[in-house]
Amino acid sequence: MTAARRKTSTPPVTISPFPCNPGSLLSVNDLSLDELNHLLERATALEKQDPLTRDRILIKRRVALLFYEASTRTRTSFELAAKALGADTALVSNLSSSIEKGESLKDTGLNLRALGAEAIILRHSLSGGAWLLEESTRLPVLNAGDGMHEHPTQALLDLRTILAHLKPNTKKVGPEMLAGVTVTITGDILHSRVARSNMLLLPRLGAQVLLCGPKELLPEIAVAEAPGVSIERDFEAALRRSQVAMMLRIQAERLAGLQLDLEEYKAGYQLTGERLARLAPEAVVMHPGPIIRGLEITGGVADGAQSAILEQVTHGLAIRMAVIERALGAGRTEKRV
Numbered sequence: 346m347t348a349a350r351r352k353t354s355t356p357p358v359t360i361s362p363f364p365c366n367p368g369s370l371l372s373v374n375d376l377s378l379d380e381l382n383h384l385l386e387r388a389t390a391l392e393k394q395d396p397l398t399r400d401r402i403l404i405k406r407r408v409a410l411l412f413y414e415a416s417t418r419t420r421t422s423f424e425l426a427a428k429a430l431g432a433d434t435a436l437v438s439n440l441s442s443s444i445e446k447g448e449s450l451k452d453t454g455l456n457l458r459a460l461g462a463e464a465i466i467l468r469h470s471l472s473g474g475a476w477l478l479e480e481s482t483r484l485p486v487l488n489a490g491d492g493m494h495e496h497p498t499q500a501l502l503d504l505r506t507i508l509a510h511l512k513p514n515t516k517k518v519g520p521e522m523l524a525g526v527t528v529t530i531t532g533d534i535l536h537s538r539v540a541r542s543n544m545l546l547l548p549r550l551g552a553q554v555l556l557c558g559p560k561e562l563l564p565e566i567a568v569a570e571a572p573g574v575s576i577e578r579d580f581e582a583a584l585r586r587s588q589v590a591m592m593l594r595i596q597a598e599r600l601a602g603l604q605l606d607l608e609e610y611k612a613g614y615q616l617t618g619e620r621l622a623r624l625a626p627e628a629v630v631m632h633p634g635p636i637i638r639g640l641e642i643t644g645g646v647a648d649g650a651q652s653a654i655l656e657q658v659t660h661g662l663a664i665r666m667a668v669i670e671r672a673l674g675a676g677r678t679e680k681r682v
Contacts, residue, residue, distance in 0.1 A: 363476055368464065368485030368672035371475045373497045373546040380671075382517050385505060387667040388660075396429065402675050404431035409462035411453065411478075412489070413439045413469045418634050418658055419489050419499070423466050426665035432673075435462070450474060451481040458482045464672045467491070485672040493536050498668055499633055500542035502661040504550070506653050507589055509660070510629045524551035529583040531557040531614055532593030532641050534567055539633045540593060548573025557583045558614060561605050562595075580614045584624035591631040592616050592641045607640065616642045621651060629653050 364371050376384070391399060408427045412420055420436070427434045437457070450469065457465060464485040467475050472492030479486040490496040508515050511526060528547055534540045534556050547554050554574045556563055568574050577583040584590060595610065616630065630642075630652045638644040647654060 363479070364486075365479055365483055366485045368674060369475075369479050369487070370497050370668055370672070371479065371486065371488045372495050373500050373542050375497070378519065378549075381501075384501065384664070384667045384671065385508075385518065387670060388505065388663040391430075391666045391670070392663040399429060400431035402430045402670060403427070403673055406430075406432045406673055407461050407463050408432045408434050408466065408669065408673075409457045409464070410434060410436045410466045410489075411457065411468070412436070413450075413467075413474075414490070416468055416489070418661060419468065419496075422658070422661045423487070423489060423498075423665050423669070426662055427669050429662075429666055430670060430675075432669070435460075450478055454478045454482040454484070458484055464669070466669075487668055487672055490538050492538070493541075494538055495542045495545075496538040496633075497542050498661070498664055499539050500546045501668070502657055502664045503539075503543055503591070503631060503633070504546060505660040505664060506631060506657045507547075507629065509656070510653060511588060518550055520549065521551045523547065526551070526588045527553045527555060527586045528589040528591060529555040529557055529577070529587040530591045530593065531580060531583070531616070532562065533596050534558050534563040534593070536562075536596045537593050543591070544571060544574050555583045555586065559605070559610065581620065581624055584620060584628070587625050587628050589629045589631060590616060590621070590625060591633075593633070594635060594637045594641055611640060615640065616646050618643060618645045618649065621646055621649075627651075631657060633657070 364375055369375070410420060410424055424434050424436065454465060462484065464487065465478060465482065466487045466489050467478055468489040469475065469491050472494035474491045475486050475488035488495060488497055512522065515522065530540050530543060540556070544554055552573065555577045556567055556574065557577050557580050563576065565576065568576055621628070621630070628651060630646060632642060632647070632654045634654070636642060636647055636654070638647060646652065
């Protein structure tokens with residue numbers, strides 16, 4: 346008698362309903378074009394609003410800033426943005442809390458919720474940390490950078506900076522808004538959450554994104570199935586095509602095991618005044634910071650007339666006010682699609 350063969354089947358994968366909370370911003374892909382337009386409009390409105398009126402919008406609402414990594418621009422702008430709307434903030438870092446004693450991200454988040462936090466802004470070294478925190482707490486979570494994955498508010502402020510320079514009278518963004526615009530991102534693409542969020546956002550608006558850097562920092566797989574994104578190894582060739590030159594620092598803390606000659610890197614990929622004047626005299630120069638002057642960019646270019654680096658920081662405050670307002674539901678009228 347032949348034994349009956351056991352039938353096996355794979356159970357269907359349960360799709361996790363991320364984001365669980367409609368106020369969360371975990372990825373730029375969480376935003377529809379309608380939501381993106383709403384955020385840009387609210388950023389402008391909040392920026393122009395009387396501070397004494399604006400600080401009533403989220404008066405006494407509680408926002409926790411949970412930062413496992415060092416940060417200057419992102420942490421400070423999120424904190425100032427929340428306070429500009431009237432919210433109370435609490436900063437928790439890994440060096441001044443029970444995190445240092447081994448408390449898990451989940452337990453830290455649950456304790457913050459128990460203390461009355463209504464939203465959490467998270468920066469974490471773990472890719473996917475923001476998703477884990479949101480799943481655990483069900484609070485609105487704003488991703489302020491998760492490992493080597495994403496940094497959505499940086500991409501939003503970068504977009505606002507680009508629009509201010511190249512499309513200053515823009516009322517509403519759409520799929521062709523940046524048609525004909527080439528944005529070159531140069532540097533440590535492999536480890537850059539900034540690059541990844543921009544790669545996801547800018548092509549949705551019609552921009553072409555060129556990634557530039559040596560193979561150690563830019564593997565070919567970086568553009569696998571990425572519409573509107575391509576690799577150009579020749580930095581000077583990329584600059585000739587660029588309306589925006591976005592430089593990234595070499596992330597020394599993430600380079601373990603990579604063989605990279607910094608002098609060769611500077612010779613091939615440093616943005617100098619001579620290169621800029623010769624190859625892209627009208628291009629907007631951007632950098633998410635922190636800048637390492639004399640490595641990826643010279644001080645003269647960083648401080649020069651084409652630089653929008655400090656403007657990016659200013660735009661970040663407006664964008665983060667809009668994102669925090671959205672997180673806590675104030676003024677949100679659009680529907681998620």
